Amino acid sequence: MISIQNINKWYGSFQVLTDCSTEVKKGEVIVVCGPSGSGKSTLIKCVNGLEPFQSGKILIGDTSVGDPKTDLPKLRSKVGMVFQNFELFPHLSITDNLCLAQQRVLGRSMDEAMEKGLKLLDRVGLKAQANKYPGQLSGGQQQRVAIARALAMDPIAMLFDEPTSALDPEMVNEVLDVMVELAQEGMTMMCVTHEMGFARKVATRVIFMDQGHIVEDASKDEFFNQTRSERAQLFLSKILQH
Amino acid sequence: MDLSNIVPALPGLVEGMILTLELLFFAVLGGVALGTLLALARMSSNPVLSKLAGFYVNYFRSIPLLLVITWFYFMVPFIIGWITGRPTPIGAFTSCLIAFMMFEAAYYCEIVRAGIQSISKGQANAAYALGMTYSQAMRLIILPQAFRKMMPLLLMQSIILFQDTSLVYAVGLMDFLNTARSKGDIVGQPHEFLLLAGAVYFLISFSASMIVKRLQKKLAV
Numbered sequence: 001m002i003s004i005q006n007i008n009k010w011y012g013s014f015q016v017l018t019d020c021s022t023e024v025k026k027g028e029v030i031v032v033c034g035p036s037g038s039g040k041s042t043l044i045k046c047v048n049g050l051e052p053f054q055s056g057k058i059l060i061g062d063t064s065v066g067d068p069k070t071d072l073p074k075l076r077s078k079v080g081m082v083f084q085n086f087e088l089f090p091h092l093s094i095t096d097n098l099c100l101a102q103q104r105v106l107g108r109s110m111d112e113a114m115e116k117g118l119k120l121l122d123r124v125g126l127k128a129q130a131n132k133y134p135g136q137l138s139g140g141q142q143q144r145v146a147i148a149r150a151l152a153m154d155p156i157a158m159l160f161d162e163p164t165s166a167l168d169p170e171m172v173n174e175v176l177d178v179m180v181e182l183a184q185e186g187m188t189m190m191c192v193t194h195e196m197g198f199a200r201k202v203a204t205r206v207i208f209m210d211q212g213h214i215v216e217d218a219s220k221d222e223f224f225n226q227t228r229s230e231r232a233q234l235f236l237s238k239i240l241q242h
Numbered sequence: 243m244d245l246s247n248i249v250p251a252l253p254g255l256v257e258g259m260i261l262t263l264e265l266l267f268f269a270v271l272g273g274v275a276l277g278t279l280l281a282l283a284r285m286s287s288n289p290v291l292s293k294l295a296g297f298y299v300n301y302f303r304s305i306p307l308l309l310v311i312t313w314f315y316f317m318v319p320f321i322i323g324w325i326t327g328r329p330t331p332i333g334a335f336t337s338c339l340i341a342f343m344m345f346e347a348a349y350y351c352e353i354v355r356a357g358i359q360s361i362s363k364g365q366a367n368a369a370y371a372l373g374m375t376y377s378q379a380m381r382l383i384i385l386p387q388a389f390r391k392m393m394p395l396l397l398m399q400s401i402i403l404f405q406d407t408s409l410v411y412a413v414g415l416m417d418f419l420n421t422a423r424s425k426g427d428i429v430g431q432p433h434e435f436l437l438l439a440g441a442v443y444f445l446i447s448f449s450a451s452m453i454v455k456r457l458q459k460k461l462a463v
Binding site: 079105 | 362364365367368369370371372373374375378382383386387390
């Protein structure tokens with residue numbers, strides 16, 4: 001479903017991504033991990049065209065992300081994204097946050113959008129917060145709303161950019177539970193995260209990145225038990241101590 | 243100090259104030275609208291657009307408002323006559339209004355630009371990730387937030403404009419200050435009338451600044 005082929009990206013003269021390639025098939029859950037600065041957030045932002053890349057190809061279905069003729073907004077409406085800082089729209093109520101894109105991008109009626117939005121809000125356990133504003137919710141609640149907002153667009157795949165990194169430890173689980181459920185329902189997901197527990201639970205494959213390269217791309221079992229690269233082993237040994 | 247001549251002069255003074263406020267109202271509306279467009283142009287990835295907007299802003303912020311008012315008084319009718327092919331007399335009010343709009347737009351542009359840039363890029367990313375176009379993201383997400391943030395500064399700039407409207411005396415428009423001055427000259431009591439004018443400007447500007455301060459406190463995060 002998502003095909004990343006030989007992506008190279010530079011910021012000026014600094015190369016942030018070097019020859020990155022991988023495939024995400026329908027229903028797979030890919031976890032991307034690695035140290036800071038490894039390029040994992042940059043890579044995932046390239047998938048839906050939020051960051052441009054200078055060479056290589058990214059295909060979502062049959063559509064090429066980097067092709068100037070591609071209708072990027074239309075493509076993006078089919079791929080949901082959840083951000084580290086939640087990025088709910090603070091000037092809009094929760095309901096408006098959920099319905100705005102449905103109405104303006106997908107052209108749904110107010111009723112349709114509300115129905116879908118409230119259903120998803122209930123699914124993430126926040127129906128009671130419908131009329132509040134993002135500033136009145138905790139981080140974990142905001143992130144769950146953000147996931148609902150992305151799901152309201154009926155995406156074919158979901159991208160997660162460190163969804164729990166900005167959360168208090170107590171709230172991490174409420175968000176991970178939602179993500180686990182989503183994975184178990186068969187959503188195609190690509191997640192940049194440090195949460196190895198989540199990876200062990202639902203990941204199909206784990207990708208390890210370091211300094212802009214994809215150093216390891218293995219099935220979950222292989223990654224955790226038979227890690228091939230030294231760098232990945234070092235990383236795992238450090239973070240799995242917690 | 244003889245204030246007895248002020249009361250009979252009041253209707254004229256009120257008329258002058260109405261003119262001042264009319265100028266202010268339309269200049270602020272037009273200035274903010276043009277300023278927002280300039281801000282978007284200045285931040286656009288199109289180099290021609292951004293350079294042109296930059297030049298416009300830097301130019302109008304480097305010359306005195308009085309100069310702009312005097313120029314426009316002569317230039318606007320001339321240019322319109324040249325475009326339409328026939329001499330078109332434009333009143334002083336219209337040419338001053340255009341002068342104010344174009345001048346203030348440069349200042350409003352910088353305020354709006356700062357406002358837009360203060361909204362985190364993540365907000366724009368979130369909007370794009372949902373499939374919104376640049377125009378939708380700007381109109382629905384970025385600009386509403388930017389304006390909320392910049393409201394106090396936009397109002398402060400408008401208060402300054404309120405005081406600057408008095409410069410239209412240079413082209414003979416009877417705004418509040420000019421009316422007060424001329425009424426004072428007619429009865430031979432310039433001091434009393436100028437004192438009154440000063441008091442009125444002070445009252446209005448000061449109350450407006452107080453409102454802006456309250457607004458700033460209310461909108462502070």
